Amino acid sequence: MTKESVKHILETLDKEYGTTKEGFLHSKDWQLLLAIMLSAQSTDKQVEEILPKLWERFPTIESIADAPLEDIEEHIKSVGLYKNKAKNMKNCCNQILAEHGGKVPVNIDELVNLSGVGRKTATLFLADAYGIPGVTVDTHVMRITQRLGWVQGKNPVQIEKELMELLPKEYWNRINFQLIYHGRSICTARKSNCGSCTLNPWCEKKGTDFYCNKK
DNA sequence: AAAACGGGGGC
DNA sequence: GCCCCAGTTTT
The missing domain is CATH 1.10.1670.10 (Helix-hairpin-Helix base-excision DNA repair enzymes (C-terminal))
Structure with a gap:
């Protein structure tokens, strides 16, 4: 080499x-973050298939923060690990609303403090949403x-x-x-x-x- | 350090 | 049938 x-x-x-990555680019910041969370141990293809109905049912970050867990689970069941992901998505949205005024933070230290967001998800979000370098x-x-x-x-x-x-x-x-x-x-x-x-x-x-x- | 979470697709 | 998938959280 x-x-x-x-x-x-x-x-x-x-x-x-x-x-530049295409596909999720036209999402709102919280939608992009949740889409990446959903992709853990799954494939982005699988995730893209469920997104239209998911955003139709939950058009705002408030609507998913307030939703019953079973309702979220029902919409994401086909991507696997759905119980954890539903809980994390709900908690994450509540955190973003309570601690960040409804806007997803744009630095890795605050991102990894969100429920269900680790270093990989945070790095991918920053790269996909803002082109911020990260490996x-x-x-x-x-x-x-x-x-x-x-x-x-x-x-x-x-x-x-x-x-x-x-x-x-x-x-x-x-x-x-x-x-x-x-x-x-x-x-x-x-x-x-x-x-x-x-x-x-x-x-x-x-x-x-x-x-x-x-x- | 290891277990738990998981349905869908490839072969 | 077994392996693999934009990992994270809990034990």
Whole structure:
């Protein structure tokens, strides 16, 4: 892995997936935050499917803060972990109203104090909503950066440290969603599909088309 | 450090 | 059938 190959891959990712995340961008801030919370241990595709009805039933942050838990659960059941998520969403909205005047805070320290919001959700929210740079290591980012040969570490904390040293900061606001999109469509958990991967020329595992996580 | 939370999709 | 998914909270 060389600085030059990293640069090529970053430029290719910009070309393939764009430099701003689409989809949630037209949401209000609290809607975007809740959508990211809902995506935990699920897929953004699954979440996008339930959002229209969810926002129709809960058009304002007050309406979801005041809603019965069972009502929220009913609307988000298909994304999994729904009991925790419903409780967290309700508590989170109440917190935003009580402690932040109804506006989602725009710094990571206040975000992680919200119910159901951890470091990953907070970082993704800041990047998606405001383009604020941040690197988080979810399962996709971990897998792909290991395959690319960008990182040596095994745990997310170590990998995040390595990535922040390796990647120019001007790419930090989009690297997460780009790698996640790539991980969902091409370089998946079970198969790397090197034949259709545009990053192939600069990848450590180029052409191996390997499987992983087989028991 | 480990368990709990979980339905839907891929193979 | 088993693995995986924009993780966080509780024990």
